[in-house]
Amino acid sequence: MPAPQISSSDLGRRLARLVDYLVHYSVEVVLLCIILYVCISRGLSVEVAVHDPLSSQVNPTPVLTEAGVGAWFTVLSDRLMNGFDTQVSDRIYTVADDTDEGLDEFTSVARTDDPAPHISNLTLVLSPDYGERKGLDPRIIAGKKQRVTDYIRRHEAAARREMSEFGIPASITLAQALLESNAGDSKLAVNSNNHFGIKCRSKCLGCTCRNYGDDTRYDMFRVFDSVADSFREHSILLNTPRYAKLKKHGSDYVKWAHGLKACGYATDPKYGHKLITIIENLGLHRYDRAGV
Numbered sequence: 001m002p003a004p005q006i007s008s009s010d011l012g013r014r015l016a017r018l019v020d021y022l023v024h025y026s027v028e029v030v031l032l033c034i035i036l037y038v039c040i041s042r043g044l045s046v047e048v049a050v051h052d053p054l055s056s057q058v059n060p061t062p063v064l065t066e067a068g069v070g071a072w073f074t075v076l077s078d079r080l081m082n083g084f085d086t087q088v089s090d091r092i093y094t095v096a097d098d099t100d101e102g103l104d105e106f107t108s109v110a111r112t113d114d115p116a117p118h119i120s121n122l123t124l125v126l127s128p129d130y131g132e133r134k135g136l137d138p139r140i141i142a143g144k145k146q147r148v149t150d151y152i153r154r155h156e157a158a159a160r161r162e163m164s165e166f167g168i169p170a171s172i173t174l175a176q177a178l179l180e181s182n183a184g185d186s187k188l189a190v191n192s193n194n195h196f197g198i199k200c201r202s203k204c205l206g207c208t209c210r211n212y213g214d215d216t217r218y219d220m221f222r223v224f225d226s227v228a229d230s231f232r233e234h235s236i237l238l239n240t241p242r243y244a245k246l247k248k249h250g251s252d253y254v255k256w257a258h259g260l261k262a263c264g265y266a267t268d269p270k271y272g273h274k275l276i277t278i279i280e281n282l283g284l285h286r287y288d289r290a291g292v
Contacts, residue, residue, distance in 0.1 A: 114147065114185065116140045121147045121183035125281050126274060151183040152282065155195075158231045160287055166235040170287035171253045172260070173234065175278040193224040196234040197266075251288045253279050 022029065114121075116136070123130050124144050131141040152174060159170035159177070180197040181189035188194045200220040224230045237243065243263050249255040257275035265271065279285055 115143055117185070119144065121151075121185055122179055122278065124148075125178075126277050128281065147185065148178065148183045148282070151178060152284070154184075155227070155231070156287055158228060162231055162235040163288070166239055167247050168235055168238050169251045169253050169256055169285075171251075171279045171284040172256045172275065173231065174284050174287065175253075175257070175275045175282075176234070176260075176265075177231070178278055178282075179274060188221055189227075192221060193227050193230050194222050195227060195230045196237075198222045198230070198233055198237060251285075253285055253288065 119136075119140070121144055124141060125148060130136075131138075131144075155174065155177060156170070159173040162168055162173055163170040177195045180186075181195040184190070184195065188197065198221065200222050222230075222233065224233065238246065243260070243265070246256055246259040246263070249259065254276055257279070258272040260266070260275070261269075261272035268274070
């Protein structure tokens with residue numbers, strides 16, 4: 001049987017249909033080409049870990065690496081926003097290998113003997129009547145207050161030492177440490193000795209970092225060998241040009257607190273007010289006086 005002949009009119013209709021498809025799906029075609037270009041130019045691969053969500057609660061497995069799905073899409077986004085400039089966004093995305101880490105918020109509470117870890121240690125400092133209003137067990141209230149008191153006792157000497165060497169009021173150092181570390185119980189404080197929410201240097205050069213979520217899920221925070229190193233790095237940070245102008249306020253913790261917020265230390269619009277409340281409710285300004 002002879003093969004069916006395709007008329008010129010049929011061929012024209014098929015070509016017209018193909019052109020219609022290309023026009024209709026032009027955006028998808030362009031995006032596919034961009035994705036292929038990024039994959040080839042960056043040598044990226046995508047790894048998808050399929051696991052049982054129930055079993056992962058017992059033994060969670062970190063799945064993001066530099067070639068992981070989240071980082072891959074972030075690199076793609078950076079490339080699209082910056083015209084594929086090869087000097088832009090050569091970041092390091094790492095999730096610590098131990099099961100206590102992962103994409104936690106940097107203020108997440110570490111494993112603790114605290115009877116109420118879901119309540120921040122600073123809640124009763126910022127809002128002293130919270131326990132009464134919520135009908136909390138008196139043991140929880142006493143426990144929270146004790147955790148804050150113990151933290152101050154452990155670190156007041158370090159705060160006063162930094163004040164002596166760098167001119168930062170001890171009250172400000174203690175208030176920031178309490179707030180940023182949840183009185184030492186945050187995962188960032190427990191696992192990384194980072195009590196001030198200090199992020200890594202550019203491209204993680206010259207420092208060790210871990211991934212915690214803050215402003216974005218890819219924020220990298222410093223890892224310190226000791227708590228003392230964290231306090232010292234905080235002092236060094238506040239003596240950089242961005243914050244050094246605050247030293248003109250002397251021991252005026254109110255101006256320091258509002259100044260830190262104005263300089264961008266934290267995104268919380270109430271950050272300065274929280275520091276002042278912590279200082280005044282705990283009497284931390286007494287550590288700003290010589291000989292105390």
